[in-house]
Amino acid sequence: MSQTFDVIVIGAGPGGYIAAIRAAQLGLQVACIDAWTNAAGGAAPGGTCTNVGCIPSKALLQSSEYFEHAQHHFAEHGIGVGTVKIDVPRMIARKDAVVKQNNDGILYLFKKNKVTFFHGHGSFVKAVEGGYEIAVTGAQPATLIGRHIIVATGSTARALPGVAFDEERILSNDGALRLQAVPKKLAIIGAGVIGLEMGSVWRRLGAEVTLLEGLPTFLAAADEQIAKEAKKAFDKQGLTIELGVKVGEVKTSRKGVAIAYTNAKGEAVTLEADRLIVSIGRVPNTAGLNADAVGLQRDERGAIVVDDECRTNLPGVWAVGDVVRGPMLAHKAEEEGVAVAERIAGQHPHVNFNTIPWVIYTSPEIAWVGQTEQQLKAAGRAYKAGTFPFLANGRARALGDTTGMVKILADAQTDEVLGVHIIGPMASELIAEAVLAMEFRASAEDIARTCHAHPSLSEATKEAALAVDKRTLNF
Ligand code: FAD
Ligand code: NAI
Numbered sequence: 510m511s512q513t514f515d516v517i518v519i520g521a522g523p524g525g526y527i528a529a530i531r532a533a534q535l536g537l538q539v540a541c542i543d544a545w546t547n548a549a550g551g552a553a554p555g556g557t558c559t560n561v562g563c564i565p566s567k568a569l570l571q572s573s574e575y576f577e578h579a580q581h582h583f584a585e586h587g588i589g590v591g592t593v594k595i596d597v598p599r600m601i602a603r604k605d606a607v608v609k610q611n612n613d614g615i616l617y618l619f620k621k622n623k624v625t626f627f628h629g630h631g632s633f634v635k636a637v638e639g640g641y642e643i644a645v646t647g648a649q650p651a652t653l654i655g656r657h658i659i660v661a662t663g664s665t666a667r668a669l670p671g672v673a674f675d676e677e678r679i680l681s682n683d684g685a686l687r688l689q690a691v692p693k694k695l696a697i698i699g700a701g702v703i704g705l706e707m708g709s710v711w712r713r714l715g716a717e718v719t720l721l722e723g724l725p726t727f728l729a730a731a732d733e734q735i736a737k738e739a740k741k742a743f744d745k746q747g748l749t750i751e752l753g754v755k756v757g758e759v760k761t762s763r764k765g766v767a768i769a770y771t772n773a774k775g776e777a778v779t780l781e782a783d784r785l786i787v788s789i790g791r792v793p794n795t796a797g798l799n800a801d802a803v804g805l806q807r808d809e810r811g812a813i814v815v816d817d818e819c820r821t822n823l824p825g826v827w828a829v830g831d832v833v834r835g836p837m838l839a840h841k842a843e844e845e846g847v848a849v850a851e852r853i854a855g856q857h858p859h860v861n862f863n864t865i866p867w868v869i870y871t872s873p874e875i876a877w878v879g880q881t882e883q884q885l886k887a888a889g890r891a892y893k894a895g896t897f898p899f900l901a902n903g904r905a906r907a908l909g910d911t912t913g914m915v916k917i918l919a920d921a922q923t924d925e926v927l928g929v930h931i932i933g934p935m936a937s938e939l940i941a942e943a944v945l946a947m948e949f950r951a952s953a954e955d956i957a958r959t960c961h962a963h964p965s966l967s968e969a970t971k972e973a974a975l976a977v978d979k980r981t982l983n984f
Contacts (some may be wrong), residue, residue, distance in 0.1 A: 524830025525661030548830020895976030
């Protein structure tokens with residue numbers, strides 16, 4: 510016997526679970542299927558983000574930052590704590606508890622919103638009159654019919670060709686978040702977001718960390734000035750970042766991993782490490798969807814092909830999040846999930862890709878929204894730039910963290926804010942003001958004339974806006 514729904518969501522990551530909740534809020538009958546299983550064999554909705562991504566990485570970043578502060582910064586506040594020790598299994602257990610709270614929170618939200626949750630694997634069977642038949646296998650086997658299907662199956666870590674993840678010596682994000690001891694030497698291939706965040710965690714806890722990056726430029730997607738500032742800060746912290754490398758053979762042994770590579774000067778080098786994290790991007794996950802049974806179109810990368818409104822080539826089948834084009838970010842997946850649910854309900858929402866913020870949760874944090882200076886130059890757009898250093902911000906001084914700056918780029922004629930780039934304390938929170946300003950198409954003058962609480966880090970944003978008009982007050 511099959512059960513019929515208005516909407517069936519496959520995948521309960523940030524794209525899928527949010528789409529399911531929004532569709533249910535709009536009065537639709539919704540089912541959501543997710544395969545993720547925790548160590549106890551139970552359902553663990555929330556996807557990559559909740560289980561092995563955003564949430565656990567931020568939990569470990571927090572623990573390791575406290576450790577570093579206790580070791581190196583408490584003394585200057587007059588706080589003596591003796592020898593500071595790290596209990597890695599306990600830190601990991603706390604992280605697991607944080608993950609579990611989030612999994613349980615999503616199950617609660619499903620109940621509250623009357624979303625029917627199926628713990629299992631969802632796949633297409635066939636197109637039927639007015640919809641699609643979906644099979645659920647695993648913990649809660651079922652046959653479902655959906656008028657609309659939202660595919661939100663996310664992504665998985667990309668492996669180096671011929672170098673499979675064993676999660677022992679060669680780790681994806683999953684293994685990197687489960688280490689039970691601090692490796693003495695940690696190698697990371699790919700100095701992108703995961704490499705920098707995970708590298709920061711294990712360096713703070715005492716690992717000697719070397720990142721091997723293929724591109725000659727550091728953080729190529731970020732504003733150049735901010736990327737330079739970040740590189741300086743990471744160098745100072747002792748993160749070794751080698752740019753422009755070509756990775757060759759990777760060999761594992763009982764002792765560890767040996768990575769042969771050619772450095773930027775063309776020299777052959779072998780890096781020996783206890784563990785290797787491979788963080789060279791992620792691939793869309795459509796394996797097991799049986800997409801060919803219904804002719805669901807994918808591109809050469811395996812991503813489901815969608816239009817600007819997340820419609821696939823099949824009527825009534827939508828796809829959102831990491832499994833489609835665009836940035837692989839949880840909040841982008843969520844925005845698309847909400848928009849698709851509203852479209853199914855007959856509304857006309859819009860996702861503005863230009864105001865999707867990026868955050869790297871290192872210390873200093875790095876966050877940006879909109880255009881970089883190099884993008885504006887390449888586009889031949891006339892702009893004005895204003896920067897303000899945290900060194901001149903009272904709250905940053907009180908905090909003891911004055912690294913970095915806020916930089917605002919505004920149109921030379923209209924003064925409209927075109928991009929905001931922040932490196933420094935709480936950049937992840939400060940960027941929200943910039944996103945809002947850009948969403949409302951504010952000018953730099955609008956930010957400069959907005960009263961900001963004193964003393965607060967956000968005053969640096971106001972001052973950067975004043976700097977666009979060359980009239981900073983505190984620098
Ligand atoms: P996912 O979260 O990948 O969820 C897909 C779900 O679908 C999974 O639960 C999977 O099990 C399930 N699934 C797949 N196929 C099937 C099937 N056939 N049947 C049933 N279920 C299925 N982004 C940020 O914005 N901020 C961050 O701080 C951040 N940190 C990250 C840190 C790390 C280490 C990693 C790896 C990623 C991070 N990301 C972060 C990226 C973020 O996790 C993803 O962009 C986000 O999870 C994408 O959401 P999604 O819903 O598209 O897919
Ligand atoms: P990434 O795209 O951020 O970085 C991958 C890096 O690896 C790039 O710098 C790339 O040039 C390099 N690279 C690729 N192939 C290589 C090779 N063979 N040898 C050496 N270097 C190579 O991808 P990452 O870090 O794996 O993260 C995946 C995605 O997850 C990110 O793009 C991001 O969307 C998301 N994420 C977001 C976070 C956040 O928002 N704070 C945190 C972590 C991940």
